[in-house]
Amino acid sequence: MSFDALLWLSFGGPEGPDDVMPFLENVTRGRGVPRERLESVAEHYQHFGGVSPINELNRRGIKAVEAELDAQRIQLPVYFGNRNWQPYAEDAVAAMAADGVRRAMVFPTSAYGGYSSCRQYDEDITRAREAVPGAPELVKLRHFFDHPLFVESFADAVVAARARLGVAGEQARLVFTAHSIPVSADAAAGPPEEGGGRYSRQVREAARLVAERVGASEHDVVWQSRSGPPSVPWLEPDIVDHIEALHADGVTAVVVCPIGFVSDHIEVIWDLDNEAAERAAELGMGFARAATPNDDPRYARLVVELAREHLSDAPVRRLSDASSGGCTVNGAPCAPGCCEPPRRRA
Incomplete structure (x- = not known):
């Protein structure tokens, strides 16, 4: 062709x-x-x-x-x-x-x-x-989302982020994040015969592939950058709320991988490098953000x-x-x- x-x-x-x-x-x-x-x-x-x-x-x-x-x-x-x-x-x-x-x-x-x-x-x-x-x-x-080169790039970025935390990186919780969308929009994502949810399922699959490649025994998928009114349900939990919940559970360090993004634009460098990182610091938690492909x-x-x-x-x-x-x-x-x-x- x-x-x-x-x-x-x-x-x-x-x-x-x-x-x-x-x-x-x-x-x-x-x-x-x-x-x-x-x-x-x-x-x-x-x-x-x-x-x-x-x-x-x-x-x-x-x-x-x-x-x-x-x-x-x-x-x-x-x-x-x-x-x-x-x-x-x-x-x-x-x-x-x-x-x-x-x-x-x-x-x-x-x-x-x-x-x-x-x-x-x-x-x-x-x-x-x-x-x-x-x-x-x-x-x-x-x-x-499941192309080998996409997965390899994020996996190497996770390894590098762990290394920046030193010894703490070995035990850091691996948290994947993507842009939140309304729950109703996710329900409409994909052909009707699939029952919706294509977006969130693909994000979770990409996270699973990266976690598997870096040998993470467990990981979380959370969401960020919601912009709708509180009355409208969006995909949750939010990244900052999740960091607070991990701290309450005794987690001392997190590696955050923005699996939903291909470049470090504002919603990555503000929502993660500022808001999420600052909250982790306030809680005394180690924090490292993996790079996007850029x-x-x-x-x-x-x-x-x-x-x-x-x-x-x-x-x-x-x-x-x-x-x-x-x-x-x-x-x-x-x-x-x-x-x-x-x-x-x-």
């Missing part, structure tokens, strides 16, 4: 103080989020000069993928587009059309299923194609390997038989009813 390009499709993030509120308004448009809540979140970004690391990390990842494509003698230009900030997906698709691209693969920077992590990228693709006359055909690549060379190899599944029928490498999915053409969902958007409260 012939392809002319690869589109790296991500979430986006502000790159200066004046970008923060417009970016957050893009993220929450149509959700009825109060202004005071946006201002509270904006303070997290302003703590870092109004700059999210995500765009720079994406650019570095793209350069690594370009180098890997060259090393494998694959001629495939890489374009960069975002859902919520410049460069927007529409701009990337317009650039592809202007360059004569007719058919391209899309790599979304999320390893998992679910609405925000999968189906919403389908919507991004559809919206971008509708906005660009002569837009190329776009084929979204699959989920990669620009790990294996991440670039993973992206190219996913592309080669379409370019040259390369074998699909997975470490589990957990329900997967992800591949779509021109934004069509994986299956009817799969990962329906959550209902918004008026």
Whole structure:
């Protein structure tokens, strides 16, 4: 099957103080989020000069993928587009059309299923194609939560985090964390015949694979970064609440692995490196956070390997038989009813 390009499709993030509120308004448009809540979140970004690391990390990842494509003698230009900030997906698709691209693969920077992590990228693709006359055909690549290179990268990061704790690292509790979502949204994640829960099941499977690789006899899966009203149930427990519960049980040190994230953006460096780490310190607990893939060379190899599944029928490498999915053409969902958007409260 012939392809002319690869589109790296991500979430986006502000790159200066004046970008923060417009970016957050893009993220929450149509959700009825109060202004005071946006201002509270904006303070997290302003703590870092109004700059999210995500765009720079994406650019570095793209350069690594370009180098890997060259090393494998694959001629495939890489374009960069975002859902919520410049460069927007529409701009990337317009650039592809202007360059004569007719058919391209899309790599979304999320390893998992679910609405925000999968189906919403389908919507991004559809919206971008509708906005660009002569837009190329776009084929979204699959989920990669159980890809060997993804698991290896996190496993090595866990080992390194343990080492930073010294002797305490040998007994530290291994805690995996991912972005929380409403319980109702998780129930809708995956085709109806699966009974929902694809997102949380995939996160738990990725955590199990990493824990097994590092020889952890036990581990926990918790959640972070919830943003909805208290009246709406979200996946729990929260990472900070869990640290407090572990302390009450006599645990003296934790290694936190952000298995749900592929880069160190604001929700990693604020929610974990600040809030979670500070609470652990207040309780006198050792704390080390494992790195995300960021620009790990294996991440670039993973992206190219996913592309080669379409370019040259390369074998699909997975470490589990957990329900997967992800591949779509021109934004069509994986299956009817799969990962329906959550209902918004008026």
